[in-house]
Structures are given as C-alpha cells and as structure tokens.
Amino acid sequence: MSAKSDYRRLPGRSGLILRNSLWIAADHVLRVRGSPFSESYRRYYFADIQAIGFTELPGAIPFYGYTICALLLATAAALIYTRHPVWAALCAIPTLTGFYFSWQWPTSACYVKTSISAEQLPSLRHRANAEKTIAILKAEIEKVQGTASAELLLSEVPAPRATAAPAAANPGVRHTRGIAHWILFADMFAWAVVSATVLLLRPVPRFVTIFGEILGIAMLLLIIIAAVQQRRSDLAIAVRRMVYGALAWYIGSAITGFGLGIYLVIQLKPTTPMLLNNQPLMRAYEFVNAAAYIVLGCTGLILLWRHHSSLSTPPALSPGNRE
Amino acid sequence: MTQAPEQLSCSKCDAPIPNVDWNREHAFCMACRAPVSILVFPALYAKSDAASAGTPVVEAGESSCFYHPQKRAVVPCDQCGRFLCALCQVEFLGQNWCPRCIEAGSQKGRLAHLDPSRTLHDNTALALAILPACLLWPTIITAPVTLYLVIRYWRAPSSILPRSKIRFVIAGMLAILQMVAWIWLVYFLVHRR
Numbered sequence: 001m002s003a004k005s006d007y008r009r010l011p012g013r014s015g016l017i018l019r020n021s022l023w024i025a026a027d028h029v030l031r032v033r034g035s036p037f038s039e040s041y042r043r044y045y046f047a048d049i050q051a052i053g054f055t056e057l058p059g060a061i062p063f064y065g066y067t068i069c070a071l072l073l074a075t076a077a078a079l080i081y082t083r084h085p086v087w088a089a090l091c092a093i094p095t096l097t098g099f100y101f102s103w104q105w106p107t108s109a110c111y112v113k114t115s116i117s118a119e120q121l122p123s124l125r126h127r128a129n130a131e132k133t134i135a136i137l138k139a140e141i142e143k144v145q146g147t148a149s150a151e152l153l154l155s156e157v158p159a160p161r162a163t164a165a166p167a168a169a170n171p172g173v174r175h176t177r178g179i180a181h182w183i184l185f186a187d188m189f190a191w192a193v194v195s196a197t198v199l200l201l202r203p204v205p206r207f208v209t210i211f212g213e214i215l216g217i218a219m220l221l222l223i224i225i226a227a228v229q230q231r232r233s234d235l236a237i238a239v240r241r242m243v244y245g246a247l248a249w250y251i252g253s254a255i256t257g258f259g260l261g262i263y264l265v266i267q268l269k270p271t272t273p274m275l276l277n278n279q280p281l282m283r284a285y286e287f288v289n290a291a292a293y294i295v296l297g298c299t300g301l302i303l304l305w306r307h308h309s310s311l312s313t314p315p316a317l318s319p320g321n322r323e
Numbered sequence: 324m325t326q327a328p329e330q331l332s333c334s335k336c337d338a339p340i341p342n343v344d345w346n347r348e349h350a351f352c353m354a355c356r357a358p359v360s361i362l363v364f365p366a367l368y369a370k371s372d373a374a375s376a377g378t379p380v381v382e383a384g385e386s387s388c389f390y391h392p393q394k395r396a397v398v399p400c401d402q403c404g405r406f407l408c409a410l411c412q413v414e415f416l417g418q419n420w421c422p423r424c425i426e427a428g429s430q431k432g433r434l435a436h437l438d439p440s441r442t443l444h445d446n447t448a449l450a451l452a453i454l455p456a457c458l459l460w461p462t463i464i465t466a467p468v469t470l471y472l473v474i475r476y477w478r479a480p481s482s483i484l485p486r487s488k489i490r491f492v493i494a495g496m497l498a499i500l501q502m503v504a505w506i507w508l509v510y511f512l513v514h515r516r
Contacts, residue, residue: 036443037450039482041439043436051367055333055334055359145365148367152365
C-alpha cells in the first residue's frame with residue numbers, strides 16, 4: 001500500500017473501461033475517473049460543499065431488461081437441449097450483455113454543488129450506494145460546517161459575487177464539425193445499397209463485391225474515429241448514441257454472420273461459397289443487415305443535419321451594416 | 324415560498340426545487356414527480372469576503388513583497404522564505420505559499436493535493452507484458468520495453484489512491500520470463516546446427 005495515501009473508498013462505482021469512483025479523505029471527497037492507463041481527480045472540500053442533490057430515477061427499464069434476458073436464457077437452454085450449440089452461444093451473448101446493462105442501468109442521479117460548480121457524481125448510479133455515500137458525506141460536512149437551521153433554510157441565499165470573467169458554460173466541451181460522422185453515415189448508406197445490390201442481382205462483378213468490402217472495413221474505422229472524436233464534443237447526444245448503436249450493431253452482426261456461416265458450413269457442407277450465400281437463412285441475414293444499415297445511415301444523416309441546423313446563428317454585425 | 328437566486332434543481336428534469344423542500348426526507352420534484360432529496364449546508368449562505376489586493380508600502384523601512392515591490396509584505400513564504408503581500412499569499416496545507424512554489428511543486432509532482440491526473444505506469448507495463456504475449460512474437464520487442472518501464476517508473480508518483488506495486492512486480496517477472504525464453508530459443512536455434 002502507498003504510505004502516503006489516506007483515502008478510503010466510498011460505496012458506488014460505475015463504468016466498465018472508464019470507471020468512476022468516490023474516495024474520502026480527512027477534509028475532502030475525491031471523485032476519480034479512471035481509464036486503464038490514467039486517472040483524473042476532482043476534489044470537493046467539505047468546507048466548500050454547499051448542497052448535495054439526489055434524485056431517484058424510474059426503474060422500469062432494468063425490470064424489462066431482466067425479463068428479456070431471462071427469456072433469452074431459457075431460449076439458449078432450449079437450443080442446447082435440442083443440440084444447437086452454435087445458436088445457443090449466439091443467444092447467450094446478448095443475454096449476458098443484457099444482464100450487464102440491466103444491472104448497470106442507473107436508478108439514481110446525484111450531484112454536488114459548490115460556489116463555482118454543480119457537478120454530477122457518476123459513481124452514485126444505484127440508490128442503495130448513493131444513500132449510504134450521501135449519509136457518510138453529510139456527517140463529514142456537518143462536522144466542518146455544522147447543520148443548516150430551519151430559519152437559515154428559509155432565508156435568502158446571497159447572490160454570487162461577480163467575477164472578472166464569467167465561467168464558460170461547458171469549459172471541457174469542444175466544438176466539432178462532425179466530418180467523420182457525415183462520412184460514416186454516408187458510408188453506411190452506401191454499404192447498405194451495395195449489399196442490397198449484391199443480394200438482389202447475385203452474381204455481380206467482382207469489383208462490386210470488393211467495393212462493398214472496402215466500404216465495410218472503412219465503416220469500422222470511421223465508427224472508431226467518430227466515437228473518439230465525439231467525446232467531450234458539442235455533438236447532439238442523439239448523434240453520439242447513433243454512433244455507439246452502429247458500433248454495437250456492427251459487432252453484433254459480424255458475430256452473427258460468422259456464427260451463421262459456421263453453422264451452415266457444418267450443416268450443409270457446401271462445396272462452393274455461392275451455395276452458402278444462396279441459402280435462405282444467409283440471404284435473410286444479409287437482407288436484415290442491409291436494412292439496418294439503411295436505417296442507421298439515414299437516421300444518422302438526418303440527426304446530424306438537424307444538429308447542424310440548430311447550431312447555425314445569424315451573421316455577426318460588421319461596422320458596414322449596422323443599420 | 325421564496326425562489327433562491329442560486330437554484331437547486333432536480334437531476335432528472337432540471338426543474339428548480341423550492342427551498343421549503345430542502346433538507347426534507349421525502350420530497351418530490353413538482354415537474355416530474357421524481358423523489359428528490361436536497362441536502363443544504365451553511366456554506367450556501369456564507370458571504371465570501373473580497374480578497375485583499377495588498378496595502379502599499381508607506382514607510383521607507385517597511386518590508387515589501389518580492390513580487391510586488393510597491394506593496395507591504397505580510398508573511399514570508401514557508402517554502403522559499405520570500406516576503407509576500409496579501410495578494411500573493413496563498414494558504415495551502417496549513418502554511419503560507421507563494422505562487423511560484425505552488426507552481427514548481429505541482430510541475431515536479433510533489434504536491435499530490437494539486438494533481439488533477441496521474442498516469443498509471445504500472446498498468447501500462449502490465450498491459451505491455453500480457454497483451455503482446457497473445458501473439459508471441461511481439462514480446463521480443465515488448466519484453467525489454469516492459470522491463471525498462473518497470474525500472475524507470477518504479478519510484479515515480481503513481482495513483483494518489485491506495486495502490487501496491489504488485490502490478491510492477493508481475494509485469495517485471497513476466498518480462499524477464501519472456502526475455503529468458505527468447506534467449507533460450509535463440510541459443511537453441513544456434514546450437515541445433
């Protein structure tokens with residue numbers, strides 16, 4: 001253990017790769033945001049904390065999530081019983097993913113307010129942990145500041161003293177034009193069109209297939225670039241969620257296609273790839289995949305266009321056209 | 324029911340919570356009806372004093388600030404001993420510091436209280452020891468690099484949270500094993516002929 005460390009961890013943790021946690025020291029609480037290779041810290045001294053806000057969030061989604069996962073688990077068990085292990089494995093993957101996300105779904109939100117900021121505490125996403133942590137923090141803060149009496153609560157809060165420079169609304173947020181996102185959603189749409197063309201007009205010239213594969217590889221690279229670029233940017237949250245949704249669909253469809261291919265090869269032992277590609281199951285998979293990417297691409301382009309429309313402002317006045 | 328200039332709001336819908344609902348056990352947001360709990364402390368009502376800009380030197384024999392020769396010195400810096408005016412004086416960790424000492428300490432990593440972030444070199448070394456081993460051949464390059472990282476950053480400031488050096492130890496041992504394996508392989512291939 002580090003000899004100089006005097007921190008004690010508070011209940012509550014969130015995140016898988018980027019993990020958030022709270023730690024308490026003698027005179028402050030430390031919010032830690034950790035990635036695999038670095039940590040960033042934010043300190044809130046007990047003497048400076050003005051308020052802690054806690055809100056319970058509705059918990060319907062975890063219930064439905066657990067229900068769907070239980071049904072998928074039963075389906076996987078039935079597939080194993082009927083000797084379809086590949087399908088059972090493909091069924092188990094969304095089951096485990098669904099269980100994880102249902103477990104991690106936030107049931108509460110908490111923020112801490114000082115004289116200069118009001119910031120969320122992402123690690124307090126579950127009500128039980130949040131209540132325990134808030135009780136601990138409340139005790140420590142009241143040791144330093146005392147309790148607010150009923151008369152004080154009803155009195156007027158002094159207005160904040162004007163500072164020389166107003167604080168930026170979102171100092172950590174940067175503007176991005178979203179060029180990678182435009183190209184990504186256009187690529188998705190183009191790939192879906194090429195894929196649908198191959199599906200309907202098979203056999204097609206070789207260059208069409210190669211072009212489609214290049215678009216597919218470019219799609220993955222663009223998804224990663226867009227996901228990195230949109231972090232801490234001013235892009236609309238709907239656009240950012242589309243990128244994450246596209247990434248999830250890409251990975252899911254790749255795994256599904258791979259599993260389906262293996263299953264068909266084992267079952268049918270086709271002699272040529274054309275026999276494999278002409279299987280009804282494979283064609284259905286390709287159709288669903290193409291349709292999904294058309295929807296994702298079009299929706300992404302529309303959301304991006306709406307985001308940029310909302311950002312446009314009237315031109316600034318210049319000395320020549322003040323009238 | 325007064326609306327305070329500094330609004331405290333619901334985390335779900337951002338609607339302001341009136342002060343009659345502060346420090347109450349069972350309160351609800353009037354906009355979205357979500358259960359809320361707003362804990363308020365006396366710091367919200369504290370009036371902050373204006374910072375002193377320092378008083379000018381009046382008499383010839385008075386000590387002046389090192390950074391502002393026209394202003395009267397009030398305290399010496401507990402780190403470097405320079406005289407400081409009221410504007411330059413910073414109370415930090417129970418002592419009086421000058422801005423230069425704070426900046427120097429922060430840049431050299433000696434002031435853990437000011438560090439906004441830290442790099443986890445032990446995780447980097449461990450990842451470099453384990454991940455390339457999945458493909459085997461990159462370890463001929465990554466094993467020495469891992470060992471270098473372990474030796475170079477063994478004493479460097481790590482996380483300010485409780486953390487042992489076990490990751491460094493495991494990474495170092497893995498790197499040494501990989502290097503020994505490569506040396507043995509080369510020796511075997513050379514002497515097989």
